Amino acid sequence: MPSSGHRLRDVEHHPLLTENDSYDSSSSSSSEADVADRVWFIRDGCGMICAIMTWLLVVYADFVVTFVMLLPSKDFWYSVVNGVLFNCLAVLALSSHLRTMLTDPGAVPRGNATKEYMESLQLKPGEVIYKCPKCCCIKPERAHHCSICKRCIRKMDHHCPWVNNCVGEKNQRFFVLFTMYIALSSVHALILCGLQFVSCVRGQWTECSDFSPPVTVILLVFLCLESLLFFTFTAVMFGTQIHSICNDETEIERLKSEKPTWERRLRWEGMRSVFGGPPSLLWMNPFVGFRFGRLQTRPRKGGPEFSV
Numbered sequence: 327m328p329s330s331g332h333r334l335r336d337v338e339h340h341p342l343l344t345e346n347d348s349y350d351s352s353s354s355s356s357s358e359a360d361v362a363d364r365v366w367f368i369r370d371g372c373g374m375i376c377a378i379m380t381w382l383l384v385v386y387a388d389f390v391v392t393f394v395m396l397l398p399s400k401d402f403w404y405s406v407v408n409g410v411l412f413n414c415l416a417v418l419a420l421s422s423h424l425r426t427m428l429t430d431p432g433a434v435p436r437g438n439a440t441k442e443y444m445e446s447l448q449l450k451p452g453e454v455i456y457k458c459p460k461c462c463c464i465k466p467e468r469a470h471h472c473s474i475c476k477r478c479i480r481k482m483d484h485h486c487p488w489v490n491n492c493v494g495e496k497n498q499r500f501f502v503l504f505t506m507y508i509a510l511s512s513v514h515a516l517i518l519c520g521l522q523f524v525s526c527v528r529g530q531w532t533e534c535s536d537f538s539p540p541v542t543v544i545l546l547v548f549l550c551l552e553s554l555l556f557f558t559f560t561a562v563m564f565g566t567q568i569h570s571i572c573n574d575e576t577e578i579e580r581l582k583s584e585k586p587t588w589e590r591r592l593r594w595e596g597m598r599s600v601f602g603g604p605p606s607l608l609w610m611n612p613f614v615g616f617r618f619g620r621l622q623t624r625p626r627k628g629g630p631e632f633s634v
Contacts, residue, residue, distance in 0.1 A: 431480075481494055502567045
């Protein structure tokens with residue numbers, strides 16, 4: 327259980343719910359088995375727009391690489407190798423994005439701060455626990471409340487609008503993979519753009535593309551700018567995420583300068599705790615543990631998220 331010195335900085339102190347409180351406990355989460363079968367999704371307008379923009383930009387990059395640069399090329403193996411490589415990176419990036427967006431980041435069950443639940447914890451005399459006043463849950467150690475998700479998230483690192491979700495205990499690995507694959511595909515696109523410009527200049531823009539020279543230039547320049555921005559952003563995020571994992575410290579904990587009250591898992595131990603198991607190629611696979619969710623209906627009053 328969290329110590330009082332640690333919690334005084336980030337949570338309001340409210341008494342636990344009593345039998346006379348009117349909170350509707352039926353809106354709380356179901357059993358963990360049921361939650362595992364559901365697809366998490368946050369109904370946030372800004373987040374959904376950013377997520378759609380991310381997909382459209384990746385699709386645009388794939389269109390330019392495939393139809394502007396590779397298909398018109400006279401070198402068959404150059405087109406095949408680079409086409410397969412870029413499309414594989416794009417698929418892995420978008421799959422990681424979906425897993426990050428549709429995976430429960432570690433939400434604490436809403437409304438579990440009841441007298442019955444407290445008694446089931448079998449607390450020791452004098453042991454202190456705290457309730458989040460916003461989502462009426464008992465707040466575990468290292469959990470923080472997200473104002474967008476309207477939930478307390480275990481090991482919450484930050485809320486990312488580009489994936490329309492929080493990055494937390496259960497989906498951090500997918501976010502790391504997303505940033506890595508976007509960075510790699512951006513580097514690949516920049517290299518292909520450079521080679522294409524050289525080829526077009528040497529051929530005087532006559533046979534380097536099926537599009538007219540002005541259109542080709544505009545498409546390539548926009549792709550270069552997009553790739554450069556994407557690479558800068560995702561490379562920085564990838565580095566900060568790996569640093570946080572290896573130091574067992576979330577971004578929120580770092581910004582708040584919170585002193586650790588938990589046993590830290592440093593370096594490879596931290597990596598294994600996030601990616602699961604010993605180092606292997608499975609760490610880079612966003613499809614590990616994937617299964618189709620079953621359709622679930624939930625009341626809208628519960629919050630901005632729903633499950634399918």
